Amino acid sequence: AQSVTQLDSHVSVSEGTPVLLRCNYSSSYSPSLFWYVQHPNKGLQLLLKYTSAATLVKGINGFEAEFKKSETSFHLTKPSAHMSDAAEYFCVVSLKRGSARQLTFGSGTQLTVLP
Amino acid sequence: DAGVIQSPRHEVTEMGQEVTLRCKPISGHNSLFWYRQTMMRGLELLIYFNNNVPIDDSGMPEDRFSAKMPNASFSTLKIQPSEPRDSAVYFCASSLVGVQEQFFGPGTRLTVL
Numbered sequence: 643a644q645s646v647t648q649l650d651s652h653v654s655v656s657e658g659t660p661v662l663l664r665c666n667y668s669s670s671y672s673p674s675l676f677w678y679v680q681h682p683n684k685g686l687q688l689l690l691k692y693t694s695a696a697t698l699v700k701g702i703n704g705f706e707a708e709f710k711k712s713e714t715s716f717h718l719t720k721p722s723a724h725m726s727d728a729a730e731y732f733c734v735v736s737l738k739r740g741s742a743r744q745l746t747f748g749s750g751t752q753l754t755v756l757p
Numbered sequence: 758d759a760g761v762i763q764s765p766r767h768e769v770t771e772m773g774q775e776v777t778l779r780c781k782p783i784s785g786h787n788s789l790f791w792y793r794q795t796m797m798r799g800l801e802l803l804i805y806f807n808n809n810v811p812i813d814d815s816g817m818p819e820d821r822f823s824a825k826m827p828n829a830s831f832s833t834l835k836i837q838p839s840e841p842r843d844s845a846v847y848f849c850a851s852s853l854v855g856v857q858e859q860f861f862g863p864g865t866r867l868t869v870l
Contacts, residue, residue, distance in 0.1 A: 674857050685761070685848060685861035693857070732800070736857045744790075744813070745859060747800040 644669045646735045648748035656756045661705075661720040663751045665733030668714060674736035675716045676745070677707055681729045689731075692716060703727070728755045759783070761862035763849050769868045775837040778865045781830055782851030790859060791824055791834050792848040800848075806832065807854050839869045 649664040667673055677689040690701025697709045703726075707718045716733060733748040762781040770776055782789050790805040804814040809826045817824070821840070826832040836843055846866050850859040 676858065678861075683863075683866075685863045686850075687861070688858050691858055744802055744805065745857070749799050 644673060644735050644737045644746060646675075646733050646746060646748040648731075648733050648751050650751050651749065652752045652754065654754040654756060655723045657725055658722050661718070661723045661727065661753065663718040663731050663733075663753065665716045665718065665748060666714050667716060667733075667735050669735065672711075675707075675709065676734040676736070677701065677705070677716075677718050678732045678734055678747075679729050680732065680750075686732065689718070723753075723755045725755050725757065728753055761849055761851050761860055763847075763862035763865050765865060766863060767866050767868075769870065770839055771870050772840055773838045774869075775835065776839045776843075776867060776869075778834040778847050778849075778867070780832045780834070780849030780862060782832070782849070783860055784830070786851035786853055786860070787829065788852045788854050788859075789826060789832050790850040790852075791832070792850065794846045794848060794864070795844075803834070836867075839867075841869045843867060844869050 646667045672694050675692045678686040679689050680686045689705050690699045692699045692709045699707050705720050707716055709716050730750045730752050732750050734745045737744050737746045764779045787808050791803040792800050794800045803816045804824045806826045822836055824834045846864045848861050848864045850861045852859045
């Protein structure tokens with residue numbers, strides 16, 4: 643079975659400081675992993691994805707994530723937080739069910755950026 | 758690029774009423790997904806379609822929920838009769854079959870009184 647765990651339900655950082663949102667996954671084979679962001683009252687937007695190519699993945703808005711197989715982690719980082727980064731972030735694993743693939747979402751991490 | 762379109766954006770109804778949520782996927786996408794988001798349960802996949810055919814509806818909570826996709830550019834999610842516990846944000850997403858990233862609509866916030 644595959645699953646994804648987001649270790650922090652809330653993270654608060656000051657503007658201009660680094661962001662770290664943690665995600666661990668469990669999978670019986672090499673997974674495909676994603677980070678999505680959801681701003682208030684909006685739909686989910688894809689930030690970045692890992693699909694067994696480079697382990698360091700660059701996404702939009704300065705976000706990056708590193709796939710570490712030995713640690714079964716896919717943490718999301720950004721060197722310097724901006725007020726507009728305040729949102730909920732979802733770590734997602736692609737799950738194969740039958741002949742198709744589906745997304746399984748983590749419980750989400752709410753990021754607050756303080757001025 | 759219009760993105761995934763959902764309507765209505767907000768729906769308030771009374772218990773027992775029928776509710777119909779609508780989704781127009783991105784043109785050319787042939788997979789469509791319906792999700793429900795609540796504080797208690799997070800994001801849950803309800804049902805998805807490939808090429809207008811329902812593939813997996815195991816996430817549909819009960820017989821009160823039904824979904825259809827009569828053509829490649831339109832899908833509905835119907836709840837009949839609605840109950841207060843159905844209150845949630847319902848998202849529609851689309852993708853190309855075999856491509857893993859999905860594109861989400863803005864959601865429909867349903868409140869059942």
